[in-house]
Amino acid sequence: MKVLIVDDSGTMRIIQKRCLNKLGINDIDEGEDGVKGMVQFRANQYDVIFTDWNMPNMDGLEFLKEIRKTNTQVPVIMITTEAEKARVILAVQAGVSDYLVKPFTPDALKEKLEKWVGCHV
Amino acid sequence: MNTAIREKAETTTSLVNPIISSVIRTFESMLNCSAKRISLEVKSGHSPKYPLSAIVGLTGKMSGTIIFSVSNEAALEILSRLVFEQAEEITSEVCDAVGEIANMIAGSAKADLAHLNLILSIPNMVLGENHEVLYPPDVSTPMCIHFDSEIGPFTIEFGFRD
Numbered sequence: 001m002k003v004l005i006v007d008d009s010g011t012m013r014i015i016q017k018r019c020l021n022k023l024g025i026n027d028i029d030e031g032e033d034g035v036k037g038m039v040q041f042r043a044n045q046y047d048v049i050f051t052d053w054n055m056p057n058m059d060g061l062e063f064l065k066e067i068r069k070t071n072t073q074v075p076v077i078m079i080t081t082e083a084e085k086a087r088v089i090l091a092v093q094a095g096v097s098d099y100l101v102k103p104f105t106p107d108a109l110k111e112k113l114e115k116w117v118g119c120h121v
Numbered sequence: 122m123n124t125a126i127r128e129k130a131e132t133t134t135s136l137v138n139p140i141i142s143s144v145i146r147t148f149e150s151m152l153n154c155s156a157k158r159i160s161l162e163v164k165s166g167h168s169p170k171y172p173l174s175a176i177v178g179l180t181g182k183m184s185g186t187i188i189f190s191v192s193n194e195a196a197l198e199i200l201s202r203l204v205f206e207q208a209e210e211i212t213s214e215v216c217d218a219v220g221e222i223a224n225m226i227a228g229s230a231k232a233d234l235a236h237l238n239l240i241l242s243i244p245n246m247v248l249g250e251n252h253e254v255l256y257p258p259d260v261s262t263p264m265c266i267h268f269d270s271e272i273g274p275f276t277i278e279f280g281f282r283d
Contacts, residue, residue, distance in 0.1 A: 011200075014203075082228065083228065084232055101229075103147040
């Protein structure tokens with residue numbers, strides 16, 4: 001099980017990593033924005049990708065579109081403050097697999113992570 | 122009052138309840154901390170109340186600014202509660218944690234103003250006793266909400282312009 005976390009906030013990456021570690025997942029790469037996320041994506045095979053939306057250089061929506069251009073079916077989960085219906089529709093149209101709105105409870109994050117990585121653990 | 126000025130004032134006022142709800146929700150979910158609104162006032166002067174300011178810009182049909190102002194002690198506690206790490210002083214990690222909470226507060230509040238198609242900026246941090254944050258001159262009546270919480274008091278300031 002190999003996971004990529006893309007978020008410009010080191011705090012958010014730590015929170016997600018801790019949660020994954022509790023699920024027994026330790027093979028985790030990180031990126032600070034979509035550009036660095038794409039570098040990691042091209043160099044590795046991931047089972048799940050978690051991404052923020054609002055990031056410098058390349059945001060999460062563009063990152064998602066770049067990933068889908070490669071025709072991969074890898075699950076991409078957005079963890080973001082973008083909660084408006086119009087924004088969620090944009091993400092769905094771009095091929096997002098699931099969506100978690102910040103702020104979230106630890107249980108909500110755990111539930112999403114278990115849903116997408118649990119079956120592989 | 123002309124239409125444009127009234128619209129700006131209404132937008133600023135209409136943010137009060139979404140911000141209060143968003144603060145309470147964000148503090149409960151992310152910090153396991155209850156927050157309570159103490160008072161609401163029209164902002165005067167240029168210095169936020171506490172030495173750390175996380176500033177989030179909003180652009181769209183209207184543009185504005187939200188400032189999350191916290192004490193050093195509250196900032197250290199935010200890091201501790203978010204990632205279970207202790208810091209003795211204000212570090213980049215502490216600023217990142219405070220900025221992320223500001224981002225969530227602004228993001229959650231703007232969801233209640235979907236008709237304005239607002240987009241958030243990346244949070245910027247300003248540090249230092251008595252630092253000043255100047256709103257653009259055309260901002261209509263910046264406001265300040267005072268909160269108290271288990272991690273100490275803090276404020277949210279905000280204002281909108283064309």
